[in-house]
Amino acid sequence: MTGSRKLGLGILAFIAIVGVGLGVMFGFKAVKPKQSQPRIVATTYAVVQIADKLQLPLVGVPTTANKIPERYKNVTRVGSPMNPNVEKIAGLKPTVVYSVTTLADQFGKAFSKRHIKPYFLNLTSVSALETTVRQMGRRYHRQSQATRAIKQVETAKQTAKQVAAGYHHHPKVLVLMGLPGASYMIGTNRSYIGNLVSISGGRNVFTSKDQEYIQPNDESIKKAKPDVILRLEHALPKMVTAQFNQTFKQDPMWQTIPAVKHHRVYDLQEPDFDATANMRAAIAISKISKWLYPQSGGTT
Template structure:
């Protein structure tokens, strides 16, 4: 019996040591990031040389104590701290050789544009984290991931709390009315309808407004948009129309005015009859607003309630 008891205690001691060993090993990692590709990316130590493939990552990363050695070109999203950093090409044409020349220990990749870089970078021994940033929830996830990367998780939570409060303050200033809205995206190739997953769709939803296109079948290559149909728009009869377009708002308005004049069916839509067609800036509604999501919410809300939100 004594011998059996000794063996039993020895076994428990062995299992406990194994468990403690596993705990110690896990604590050796600096951070584990669950990214937008569903991967758990293990960072053995704090990254010291970071490259980002989207300029929209620069501000949130900086807000949680991060810096970069390389970034893409951008005419609208370049904070002062990053202007002199090495360029790795245009966001749609990232130059892998330039990325490698930065000698990064981490590359933050933009989902939907640059995932093709992941395999090449990983084969060269460079860690990658893929982040999405369309919806407000995406942006909050992005901030939390970046705060883990920099080891400043409290800064991330403080930033999110500040953004939440700003949005709550904006909503408190306007009536809690429901509005039936349609969001049209205008390009040289024609028109599409923006769904809830788009930035403008997400913003309208945050304001409590109903996107008349919710539930429509998305385009095969764009899950955030649906095909435009004049017949469907007339049937949906939105009371408000928002228009997004790359380029200058004046040019988009001129193009849409021509389209509306050429087809009398537009004049039967409530939003058009009542002059409630509004044009949204590309830097907040086509490029990710990032930490400026409260500004996007305010911009959309101000279209309908300018007096309530005029400082």
């Protein structure tokens, strides 16, 4: 009897231990909190494009004339990239606010007063874009989406490289960024468009070690004799295009430039082109490649 009783007590103890263990395990699962959904605010269209490619949720997007992806059509608009609405952003209770490094100076005291510290993504070049997308993919567990997006850009780069390799002459390119108010800046090799030119096999006629844009100089432009001119219409495109056309028509200097003489002046418009890199980089590379190495001459 004593042996049977001990055996019985042992079995009961074992069952009790197992029961407690199972209870703890299932109890932990029952009370384990769900992983909180990130509340991301994108203050530039380029960041929205990255988020869309990575299928990320957004609670705030910039106010822009560009078409917002369908998944974000009902998301709160937070103002222009250069002047976002701090109060509106704060009201969204974001876990992170993304902008780009080129706009870092626009985010000052207003944000710090609301204890909001924006994170600035480096989109100054195609390689920087790829690095940023890869990092974002890891951070939000979207590695497969990031890989697909980067592959599209890499394919375009390789195609452009192969096209350029078939030519002995690599055209000299002048990059202009139009500004509302009848003015423009020259984009160097350090600018995003300058980077696209390099990838596509062109030679930027203005280079710099650290400046993306420099002041124009008529004598330097005439001396450079660019074969191709790329005009970026970044802000208020209709106005900027009209300004460019008027300047090129009225200023006799432009009529001496080979690119103008041979009708190889091209207007770069959003959303394919911008002052910073974006997820339409593959399309931008393809277009510039065709402009630099046309099959049957250039067109205006």
